[in-house]
Amino acid sequence: xxxxxxxxxxxxxxxxxxxxxxxxxxxxxxxxxxxxxxxxxxxxxxxxxxxxxxxxxxxxxxxxxxxxxxxxxxxxxxxxxxxxxxxxxxxxxxxxxxxxxxxxxxxxxxxxxxxxxxxxxxxxxxxxxx
Amino acid sequence: xxxxxxxxxxxxxxxxxxxxxxxxxxxxxxxxxxxxxxxxxxxxxxxxxxxxxxxxxxxxxxxxxxxxxxxxxxxxxxxxxxxxxxxxxxxxxxxxxxxxxxxxxxxxxxxxxxxxxxxxxxxxxxxxxx
Amino acid sequence: xxxxxxxxxxxxxxxxxxxxxxxxxxxxxxxxxxxxxxxxxxxxxxxxxxxxxxxxxxxxxxxxxxxxxxxxxxxxxxxxxxxxxxxxxxxxxxxxxxxxxxxxxxxxxxxxxxxxxxxxxxxxxxxxxx
Amino acid sequence: xxxxxxxxxxxxxxxxxxxxxxxxxxxxxxxxxxxxxxxxxxxxxxxxxxxxxxxxxxxxxxxxxxxxxxxxxxxxxxxxxxxxxxxxxxxxxxxxxxxxxxxxxxxxxxxxxxxxxxxxxxxxxxxxxx
Amino acid sequence: xxxxxxxxxxxxxxxxxxxxxxxxxxxxxxxxxxxxxxxxxxxxxxxxxxxxxxxxxxxxxxxxxxxxxxxxxxxxxxxxxxxxxxxxxxxxxxxxxxxxxxxxxxxxxxxxxxxxxxxxxxxxxxxxxx
Amino acid sequence: xxxxxxxxxxxxxxxxxxxxxxxxxxxxxxxxxxxxxxxxxxxxxxxxxxxxxxxxxxxxxxxxxxxxxxxxxxxxxxxxxxxxxxxxxxxxxxxxxxxxxxxxxxxxxxxxxxxxxxxxxxxxxxxxxx
Numbered sequence: 001x002x003x004x005x006x007x008x009x010x011x012x013x014x015x016x017x018x019x020x021x022x023x024x025x026x027x028x029x030x031x032x033x034x035x036x037x038x039x040x041x042x043x044x045x046x047x048x049x050x051x052x053x054x055x056x057x058x059x060x061x062x063x064x065x066x067x068x069x070x071x072x073x074x075x076x077x078x079x080x081x082x083x084x085x086x087x088x089x090x091x092x093x094x095x096x097x098x099x100x101x102x103x104x105x106x107x108x109x110x111x112x113x114x115x116x117x118x119x120x121x122x123x124x125x126x127x128x129x130x
Numbered sequence: 131x132x133x134x135x136x137x138x139x140x141x142x143x144x145x146x147x148x149x150x151x152x153x154x155x156x157x158x159x160x161x162x163x164x165x166x167x168x169x170x171x172x173x174x175x176x177x178x179x180x181x182x183x184x185x186x187x188x189x190x191x192x193x194x195x196x197x198x199x200x201x202x203x204x205x206x207x208x209x210x211x212x213x214x215x216x217x218x219x220x221x222x223x224x225x226x227x228x229x230x231x232x233x234x235x236x237x238x239x240x241x242x243x244x245x246x247x248x249x250x251x252x253x254x255x256x257x258x259x260x
Numbered sequence: 261x262x263x264x265x266x267x268x269x270x271x272x273x274x275x276x277x278x279x280x281x282x283x284x285x286x287x288x289x290x291x292x293x294x295x296x297x298x299x300x301x302x303x304x305x306x307x308x309x310x311x312x313x314x315x316x317x318x319x320x321x322x323x324x325x326x327x328x329x330x331x332x333x334x335x336x337x338x339x340x341x342x343x344x345x346x347x348x349x350x351x352x353x354x355x356x357x358x359x360x361x362x363x364x365x366x367x368x369x370x371x372x373x374x375x376x377x378x379x380x381x382x383x384x385x386x387x388x389x390x
Numbered sequence: 391x392x393x394x395x396x397x398x399x400x401x402x403x404x405x406x407x408x409x410x411x412x413x414x415x416x417x418x419x420x421x422x423x424x425x426x427x428x429x430x431x432x433x434x435x436x437x438x439x440x441x442x443x444x445x446x447x448x449x450x451x452x453x454x455x456x457x458x459x460x461x462x463x464x465x466x467x468x469x470x471x472x473x474x475x476x477x478x479x480x481x482x483x484x485x486x487x488x489x490x491x492x493x494x495x496x497x498x499x500x501x502x503x504x505x506x507x508x509x510x511x512x513x514x515x516x517x518x519x520x
Numbered sequence: 521x522x523x524x525x526x527x528x529x530x531x532x533x534x535x536x537x538x539x540x541x542x543x544x545x546x547x548x549x550x551x552x553x554x555x556x557x558x559x560x561x562x563x564x565x566x567x568x569x570x571x572x573x574x575x576x577x578x579x580x581x582x583x584x585x586x587x588x589x590x591x592x593x594x595x596x597x598x599x600x601x602x603x604x605x606x607x608x609x610x611x612x613x614x615x616x617x618x619x620x621x622x623x624x625x626x627x628x629x630x631x632x633x634x635x636x637x638x639x640x641x642x643x644x645x646x647x648x649x650x
Numbered sequence: 651x652x653x654x655x656x657x658x659x660x661x662x663x664x665x666x667x668x669x670x671x672x673x674x675x676x677x678x679x680x681x682x683x684x685x686x687x688x689x690x691x692x693x694x695x696x697x698x699x700x701x702x703x704x705x706x707x708x709x710x711x712x713x714x715x716x717x718x719x720x721x722x723x724x725x726x727x728x729x730x731x732x733x734x735x736x737x738x739x740x741x742x743x744x745x746x747x748x749x750x751x752x753x754x755x756x757x758x759x760x761x762x763x764x765x766x767x768x769x770x771x772x773x774x775x776x777x778x779x780x
Binding site for chain 3: 003004041042044045049078079080
């Protein structure tokens with residue numbers, strides 16, 4: 001169970017319900033996942049986090065699927081099991097095919113490898129990149 | 131300077147030159163950046179790393195610009211200054227606009243924040259995500 | 261089960277028991293958690309780690325509750341499930357309220373986000389901070 | 391230089407200036423550090439990040455100095471040179487003494503060590519911590 | 521279950537079976553662990569990863585046991601439960617004794633601690649190390 | 651400069667000098683690197699850290715060169731520039747050849763890559779590894 005429990009819709013204050021309603025409306029879904037139910041123990045944290053994510057993940061110069069895949073890439077690099085599971089599911093819902101996932105993982109793996117090689121060989125940044 | 135120095139084209143063995151030539155031809159450029167010159171101290175490492183990157187970063191289910199931006203996202207999350215500089219430059223060369231970069235950074239920042247919130251609140255993975 | 265098993269008090273050597281006794285006396289508790297039982301497979305590691313933690317976590321310029329919350333902040337950033345569970349429990353025992361925990365998590369989340377933004381934008385350190 | 395440059399006050403739009411003014415007023419200072427000047431290339435990112443930080447770092451169940459020290463602890467664990475320099479300076483301005491800093495670093499170091507030991511020994515979470 | 525399932529030998533294409541056969545022959549074992557069965561969903565990723573690992577982990581200037589222990593050290597530092605379990609098992613098969621494991625963990629813990637101390641104290645690199 | 655300055659031998663208290671003397675005697679060298687001079691601002695931290703490192707890095711079931719290379723592997727994975735520079739220099743002094751370094755980096759790079767693949771594919775631990 002989450003550290004301070006999960007707030008179900010039926011038990012939520014009007015302030016928390018308003019966020020839950022907006023999450024479900026924005027995502028065109030009828031349930032709330034545990035991440036939000038855990039944050040709801042602190043309504044200010046819940047509201048701030050949701051409003052940030054809503055703004056950041058909206059369509060823009062990058063499309064929502066690409067943003068979701070970047071979210072997966074970061075979560076995989078940080079090793080966060082909850083975020084990997086939830087954002088991989090979200091990316092699949094938005095159209096990520098197995099082929100796209102395999103290529104994403106290949107890039108993530110390669111980047112993690114070459115990040116460490118650049119560290120280990122103590123390579124100076126080329127003038128052309130400054 | 132890199133740990134075991136940088137191998138310039140003029141000083142390279144034919145084996146290393148063949149990789150350098152392929153890098154320049156594939157990338158349509160006329161110079162080699164320090165990452166490859168450092169790895170060239172170990173020709174097997176140079177060749178293996180280049181062939182992997184060439185295969186992974188080629189067009190596929192994901193386009194090369196998206197792959198480059200994922201590379202940036204991972205490098206930023208790992209905090210690798212060399213990789214951030216070189217792959218941000220590469221992404222700009224492939225068409226990343228400032229707006230795309232800002233949105234990329236917004237997603238990367240948000241994912242890093244929520245990865246830690248999910249850890250800290252010890253949130254269990256919803257059945258729906260399994 | 262831990263890699264090389266867990267050493268219970270009844271099975272411990274006098275050397276290990278002395279550390280266990282000191283842990284229970286210092287913490288005013290009557291049980292030993294798995295972390296110590298696992299390290300006890302290497303008595304030198306057990307003794308060194310306990311003596312370091314005992315010295316570091318004692319009251320000083322920072323009070324023990326604040327130290328425990330810093331421990332949680334680091335464990336959350338590193339994503340160590342065992343340490344998050346054990347040090348969050350310890351912080352609650354030392355008086356951390358839900359409000360304090362929520363604010364702690366808010367700072368940890370924000371710091372992780374801005375750490376990556378500073379990396380990604382390749383921001384130089386201001387003269388005033390040097 | 392930062393990836394897309396730094397926006398000086400004299401060159402800023404009214405929207406950006408409003409944030410700069412609020413930063414200086416809130417912090418009782420007369421200059422803006424590079425972090426904000428870099429984010430100002432994306433006014434939405436600047437505004438969102440500042441409002442979050444302003445809300446999170448305000449006095450609450452935890453005092454501002456403690457929050458600043460937690461920020462340092464996370465930045466040190468992530469290895470972000472910019473954030474370490476800027477938040478250590480901020481913590482000193484808020485009253486962190488050398489003794490407090492040394493104890494903070496001792497806890498951060500110890501937590502990073504024991505996080506890895508818990509991983510390496512594959513230690514299961516005690517029932518008491520669940 | 522892994523994101524896109526696990527490919528069992530009986531269900532594998534000849535291309536995948538060839539890799540599985542080489543893994544079992546190289547490792548002198550009669551089963552395939554889940555890591556490879558998951559990667560097999562993308563035969564190109566499977567083949568590339570196996571050929572890299574086969575080349576890298578072969579005897580050379582470093583012996584295979586030492587390489588396996590370095591693999592454990594990295595996996596522990598990154599906090600990857602799957603890799604810690606699989607490479608610790610592999611290291612034990614190659615002759616790692618409990619004493620060697622305890623010393624390995626001691627070094628890994630110490631390095632993680634001092635890495636953060638060096639960050640936190642903002643220590644400049646000595647001329648002698650450049 | 652380090653956060654609270656560097657303590658030179660000439661300016662050190664007898665307590666700090668005793669540690670400096672032991673470092674130089676143990677390492678058979680005639681100078682003290684910046685890491686210790688920075689920690690010396692907190693004599694208790696200096697003494698504790700040195701005694702731990704002295705005990706941990708001594709010959710045992712693993713030889714000192716192997717321990718030094720594990721230290722490099724962790725520092726590279728964490729991306730700590732100071733520690734990479736100092737421990738790579740130490741490993742070379744203890745006999746690490748370029749070939750050994752290249753193989754070490756190859757393993758470190760590969761481990762970082764496969765750690766992320768195991769995360770991303772959400773692979774369950776095989777029964778055989780438990």
